[in-house]
Amino acid sequence: MPRSERQFPAEGPLLNLTVQQLAYLVAVADHETFSEAAASLGVTTSALSQGLAELERRIGLPLFERQGRRQVLRDEVADVLAYAQRVVADTRDLSRWVALARTGRVGRVRVGMIDAAAVHHLHDAMTSFRAEHPDVDLRLVVAPSGELLDQVRRGDLDLAVVVDPMTTDGLDVVHVVTEPLVIVAPTGQRIGASATWGPWVLFPRGSRTRELIERALVARGAVVDVVAESHQPDVLREMTRLGMGWTVLPQAQSGLTESEVIVEAEIVVAERRLVLVRPTSRSDNPAADQFTEALLS
Amino acid sequence: MPRSERQFPAEGPLLNLTVQQLAYLVAVADHETFSEAAASLGVTTSALSQGLAELERRIGLPLFERQGRRQVLRDEVADVLAYAQRVVADTRDLSRWVALARTGRVGRVRVGMIDAAAVHHLHDAMTSFRAEHPDVDLRLVVAPSGELLDQVRRGDLDLAVVVDPMTTDGLDVVHVVTEPLVIVAPTGQRIGASATWGPWVLFPRGSRTRELIERALVARGAVVDVVAESHQPDVLREMTRLGMGWTVLPQAQSGLTESEVIVEAEIVVAERRLVLVRPTSRSDNPAADQFTEALLS
DNA sequence: ATCTTCACTACAGCAATACTTAACAGTAGG
DNA sequence: CCTACTGTTAAGTATTGCTGTAGTGAAGAT
Numbered sequence A, B: 001m002p003r004s005e006r007q008f009p010a011e012g013p014l015l016n017l018t019v020q021q022l023a024y025l026v027a028v029a030d031h032e033t034f035s036e037a038a039a040s041l042g043v044t045t046s047a048l049s050q051g052l053a054e055l056e057r058r059i060g061l062p063l064f065e066r067q068g069r070r071q072v073l074r075d076e077v078a079d080v081l082a083y084a085q086r087v088v089a090d091t092r093d094l095s096r097w098v099a100l101a102r103t104g105r106v107g108r109v110r111v112g113m114i115d116a117a118a119v120h121h122l123h124d125a126m127t128s129f130r131a132e133h134p135d136v137d138l139r140l141v142v143a144p145s146g147e148l149l150d151q152v153r154r155g156d157l158d159l160a161v162v163v164d165p166m167t168t169d170g171l172d173v174v175h176v177v178t179e180p181l182v183i184v185a186p187t188g189q190r191i192g193a194s195a196t197w198g199p200w201v202l203f204p205r206g207s208r209t210r211e212l213i214e215r216a217l218v219a220r221g222a223v224v225d226v227v228a229e230s231h232q233p234d235v236l237r238e239m240t241r242l243g244m245g246w247t248v249l250p251q252a253q254s255g256l257t258e259s260e261v262i263v264e265a266e267i268v269v270a271e272r273r274l275v276l277v278r279p280t281s282r283s284d285n286p287a288a289d290q291f292t293e294a295l296l297s
Numbered sequence C: 001a002t003c004t005t006c007a008c009t010a011c012a013g014c015a016a017t018a019c020t021t022a023a024c025a026g027t028a029g030g
Numbered sequence D: 001c002c003t004a005c006t007g008t009t010a011a012g013t014a015t016t017g018c019t020g021t022a023g024t025g026a027a028g029a030t
Helices: A019-030 A034-041 A045-059 A075-102 A115-121 A123-132 A145-154 A208-219 A233-241 A258-263 A286-296 B019-030 B034-041 B045-059 B075-102 B115-121 B123-132 B145-154 B208-219 B233-241 B258-263 B286-296
Strands: A064-067 A070-073 A107-113 A136-142 A159-163 A171-184 A200-202 A226-229 A247-250 A268-279 B064-067 B070-073 B107-113 B136-142 B159-163 B171-184 B200-202 B226-229 B247-250 B268-279
Touching: A019 A034, A019 A045, A019 A070, A019 A075, A034 A045, A070 A075, A075 A286, A075 B075, A075 B107, A107 A115, A107 A145, A107 A286, A107 B075, A115 A123, A115 A136, A115 A159, A115 A171, A115 A268, A123 A136, A123 A286, A136 A286, A145 A159, A145 A171, A145 A208, A145 A268, A159 A208, A159 A286, A171 A208, A171 A286, A200 A208, A200 A233, A200 A247, A208 A247, A208 A268, A233 A247, A247 A268, A268 A286, B019 B034, B019 B045, B019 B070, B019 B075, B034 B045, B070 B075, B075 B286, B107 B115, B107 B145, B107 B286, B115 B123, B115 B136, B115 B159, B115 B171, B115 B268, B123 B136, B123 B286, B136 B286, B145 B159, B145 B171, B145 B208, B145 B268, B159 B208, B159 B286, B171 B208, B171 B286, B200 B208, B200 B233, B200 B247, B208 B247, B208 B268, B233 B247, B247 B268, B268 B286
Parallel strands: A107 A136, A107 A159, A200 A226, B107 B136, B107 B159, B200 B226
Antiparallel strands: A064 A070, A159 A268, A171 A247, A171 A268, B064 B070, B159 B268, B171 B247, B171 B268
C-alpha cells in the first residue's frame, strides 16, 4: 500500500509518536507560551511549533486553540496531556536508570571464581564492591577453572577468576595474582630428596592446577603416584594429616603460615597465575567493568 | 553544538525514543523470533532489526544477546521492557480514545440555543443525541441570539441555534426551522384593524426578534408604542393576560394552540428563521459535527 | 561432510522527519 | 503609527526509518 494514501491512522494499530513530541506537549502545558516552553527544552520556537503541529496531525485532533496571540491547550484533550505526562515521566525514570546502568551502578554481574580467589585473594575486594555498588546484582559461582571458562565462553558468566588457561581464544585475560604452590608432607614426615616424595593426594585429573603440579613434580624428579583425588583443598590437607600421602596446595589453602613455609627448604614447587578472563567483545556490561576495576585496583 | 559530537545521551535530559521502537521491543518480547515479531507488526525483519539496533544505540545499553541463531532479550533489561510495555499499552489506550474522539463519540460540545429552540423545537433532538452519544460532554447555554453569536465568535461555543442574524462574517449558517410570530391581544380584546393595535409589551430593544417584530408591525401600519419589555415570553404572555398590552410571540411560546391561531385572521404578522451557526473553520470538532447532524436530521 | 534452512544483519536507495535560520504575520500596548 | 511580542511559514540540511537485496553464521538434513 502506498504510504501517502493513508492520511489518517484510523486503520492503524498504533499512533507513531515520539517521546520528544510528547515532551513538547508537556512543556507547553507547563509554560505560559510556546517560546518559554521551547527555551526550557533548548530548541527554537519554530521547532516546537512544527513538532506540535506534527503531533496534532498524527493524533488527528486539534490540541490547541488561539487565545489572542498565544496558543493554548484545549481542555478537551486533557486525556492526551495526561498520557503525555505519564510517558514523559516514565521516560525520565528510564533515562536515570540507564544513566546508572551505563556507569555500572546498577546492573547484574555474574562472576565465577575458583575457591582460592573467592575465599582468600579477592574476598575483601568483593565485599568492598558490594558496599560501594549496593544496587548491582552480584552473583558468584565458585567452581574449578575449566568449568568457569566454559561458562564464560557460553556467556553464562560475565567474567571469572581462574588459573591461567592455555587456550585463550575469544577471551581477554588479565593477571590478578600469582600464588605459590607448596608441598605438604604427611604429618611427621620431613621433606627430603624429591625421589622420596609421595605417594600423592592431589587435585583431580583434568584440573588445570593438577596439570601444573604434575609438571613441576616431574621436573624435579619426583614420582607422581596418586592415591586419592579431590577438588577440595581441605580434604587433601586432611588426608595428609591422616597420613594417606603427600599433597601440593596453594599456599593460602595449605593451612601453613608463611613462616612455617619459609623454614622448610624446597617446599615451594611451583606457582600458579590467577587471571581474570572476560569475553573479548565486552564493551557491553558496565557493571562488570566496574567489578573488574574493583578487583584489579 | 554540533549534534554529531554528542555520541551519548549522557548529558541529556531525555532519551528520544519512538513509540514504534518500543512497540518493536514489546513485540520481540512476545514472540519467539524477530521474524515472527516483525510479521506481527507488518514490517520486514530488516526494519525490525534496524529499529531495535537504533533503540539499543539510543539507550546505550545492550538489550539482546545471541543464543545460537536467535537473539534474545537480556534479563538485565527487564526494567526497559516493563517501561516499553507500559508506554505501548498507554499508547494503545490513547489510540482508542482518539478514534472515538475523531468520530465524535467522545468529546465536548458547547451548544448555545435561544429558549424556543432549546425548549420547543430541538428538545427531542437533544435528548436523543444524549442517548446515542452518552460519552459526549454536552453543555448547553440558553441566551438571546446576540449573546450566543458573540460567544460563538469568541470560541466559547462550538455552535448555536439563533435567530438568523444579519452579519454572518466568519460563521457558517444553516437553516433549522422557521417559526411564525403571532400577535397576542390582551384578554378579551379582538384583533381588528392594525391601527387599533397596541400598546405593546415586547422583547427588549436590541433583540433580533424585537427588530423583526417592529419592522413587521410598522409595515402593517401599526403604532409601536412599547410599555413593557422582557426577554421571557412567559412574562410577556402574562402581561397580556393582565391587560397591560399586546404582544407578539413565537407561536410555540404564545400559549395558543394551532387551532386557536388559525381561527383568527391576520394573527401571524411575521416569521423568524432559526439557524444553526458555527465558526467557519470548523473541521476540528467531530463531536460538534455529530451534534449538528443530529439536529438537522 | 556438505547442503539447506533459518534468523538475523549490512547496505543502498528513497521518502519522511526534525531540526536550523530567516522572513513573515497577527496582537497588544505604547 | 510603531514596537515588542506572539507563533507560523519557507527553505535548506541532516537524520531517520523503511524496503529490497544480499549477505553471514548457526542448526539441522541428507
